[in-house]
Amino acid sequence: MKIVAVLPPVVELPEPSPGYLFNVERAYNLHEYFASKGHEFVTLSDAKESLEPHLADMSIFICSPFYPAYLTKELINRSPNLELAVTAGIGSDHFDLEACAARNITVAEVTGSNVVSVAEHTVMQILILLRNFIGGHQQAVNGEWNLPKIGAYAHDLEGKTVGIFGFGRIGQRVAARLHPFDVKLIYNDPYRRKDLEAQLGVKYVSFNKLVETSDIITIHSPLTDKTDTLFNRDVLDRTKQGSYIVNTARGRIMDTAALVDSLKSGHLAGYAGDVWYPQPAAADHPWRTMPKQAMTIHYSGMTLEAQHRIEIGTKAILDNFFEGKAQKQEDLIVEDGEIVSPSYKIK
Structure with missing residues (x-):
């Protein structure tokens, strides 16, 4: 199974920050997580240019509201194997939720993380x-x-x-x-x-x-x-x-x-x-x-403590998916072909 994530590129920091998880290299420690399960994990720093080769066979897509990849209806329709879209944080408006619902793609986010x-x-x-x-x-x-x-x-x-x-x-x-x-x-x-x-x-x-x-x-x-x-x-x-x-x-x-x-x-x-x-x-x-x-740039929810909570919550969503367990209702935005989050049902 192929999992694709869009995250910021690696940059040189003025001082070391071992707790920093939000880049393509650290990727919320998901490299180790997926390797242990035998899945292919691809991290990108430019969704517009780099996502194209992966649309045909990616099953899970992960990105963040702080560095979003806009998953449009057109991209969704070209991703026949996509089953799960995860927001590593809160706020999933960068996904076309109606298109996800029409394709029965589950959308989940880490509610409460930041x-x-x-x-x-x-x-x-x-x-x-x-x-x-x-x-x-x-x-x-x-x-x-x-x-x-x-x-x-x-x-x-x-x-x-x-x-x-x-x-x-x-x-x-x-x-x-x-x-x-x-x-x-x-x-x-x-x-x-x-x-x-x-x-x-x-x-x-x-x-x-x-x-x-x-x-x-x-x-x-x-x-x-x-x-x-x-x-x-x-x-x-x-x-x-x-x-x-x-x-x-x-x-x-x-x-x-x-x-x-x-x-x-x-x-x-x-x-x-x-x-x-x-x-x-x-x-x-x-x-x-x-x-x-x-x-400021969009970093209000990206403290080191919030990044740790996002890591834990993202892995919990993925564990539920791989083990066939129900997701926490509060984390769900789209499920079973419907937008289920009260926030996004409001028109």
Whole structure:
């Protein structure tokens, strides 16, 4: 059986990192795993150019949302032996899920593997934006000491209204981490969680109220037909003057050009996140040079601890597949010809 995985190329690190697993060489320690089972394991760093020779006979395909390979309907139809597509992480929108369902290909992801990592990254970026950290840091590096230039645009988080769009595992952990800051927490999600509202100090509101009343909006929704470019020019125009947005969900939830224009006009005071579209982002992607931003590459869920959890979870999915056991229901996105994940069933 042939298994194909798309992972980043090997690069020389400034210092050794024995815990780093996310490249074609380490591959979450899957080389040893598949060798022990007698399967052929191929790792690629460029899906567009290198995947072609393997379509005809690959049975399992593995990739990551941080370095995604876009498994389109056309590629799926040219992969007659494909039985299982695994997201080594969370978020399987880089697979054509309807095409997978039509071909009865199982799609699974490692649910929960990086929720802590992404939640912490989100809180960090909220504080970086509000405290104007980037400007202050640049002055420290450049030998400047212009306090008014930085302090004039720095804010406390306490007392602000934080709107959480998407209240799944990550959104809930963001709420838990922000609660001690004495903020007003509101959320919107297709599934209201009354059981958690008192515990986490959050209040359910409509999408429009969240957009129009939040000082900070943090996005934790999956990318679906409904959320694709949901934050378009109209929605961004309805956000509060001087508000901030943090997006660690999916880049395509934002309208790329509308976001740039809103920041340039001064309507939005800042934007941060680590998700782009497509990924990896081109060198000339407009978000790299737009003002008032604290963007990072998509690494929020790739801490060394998260990589270890992804390794364990990916191997568990593969063990179940090889042993003919049922997958954990929470890991399943597509099964038996149907999209079964509640997140991706929403239209």
